[in-house]
Amino acid sequence: MGASKTEYFTEKENGIAILAKALGHPARVAIINYILKYDQCICGDIVNELPLSQPTISQHLKELKQAGLIKGEIEGNSICYCIDEKSIVKLSDYINQIHSKLQTKKNTCCK
Amino acid sequence: MGASKTEYFTEKENGIAILAKALGHPARVAIINYILKYDQCICGDIVNELPLSQPTISQHLKELKQAGLIKGEIEGNSICYCIDEKSIVKLSDYINQIHSKLQTKKNTCCK
């Protein structure tokens, strides 16, 4: 097959999976880190910073955008990309909830 | 190609990507949620809870384990899986760092 059976899972599960999947590639993590490094989000020169071709980076940016991790606007003849805080909050809430649940139950197995 | 150029990225970037990728499938999110639901981690009946076949679930568990998100021990003729707190902390640190950086800079663009 190869196609995920997304229709069998909850909206929440799919939502987290989409965001996590977008972060599931080192180039996209690097892109996020790069965008974060700048106060303003004029980020037209990611291509020069990463060892990937321009089409490949463009594609990764597209995936990050489709997943909702970043948002972008056209700005002259370059593009301004920013991290979409909502998606980070969504991921943060999920991970932190797991973390606090783990703390309260103090696992007694799988040492 | 299809193969990620992991050698071009930092260990940190690859580490986050591996964990995120493991969470990048709704079935695996559902499995994590299921494991988390129980105080003890005797989790032999995930197959009955999810609409996927036993081999498929076994494979997802394997991927979660290889990524380091869960750890497991053989317990009789079933398996005991738990969430590996270290991986959650790693993800949590990363996401929270992004979040706090976003807060301090109060993005002025991409409204």
Next chain:
DNA sequence: TTACTATATTGCAATATTACGATAATTGAT
């Protein structure tokens, strides 16, 4: 207009993922 610069899209090849039937392996009980 033309030239220049920068990002996006298309098309394709190589590889990875997803899913499951069939089968193997392991353990517990009889």
Next chain:
DNA sequence: ATCAATTATCGTAATATTGCAATATAGTAA
């Protein structure tokens, strides 16, 4: 030793991802 129950692995088909060359598109500047 044999059976039942449970998880793992193998093999395979369908689909997705990754990466880039070539090309298209869009804005700026002269």
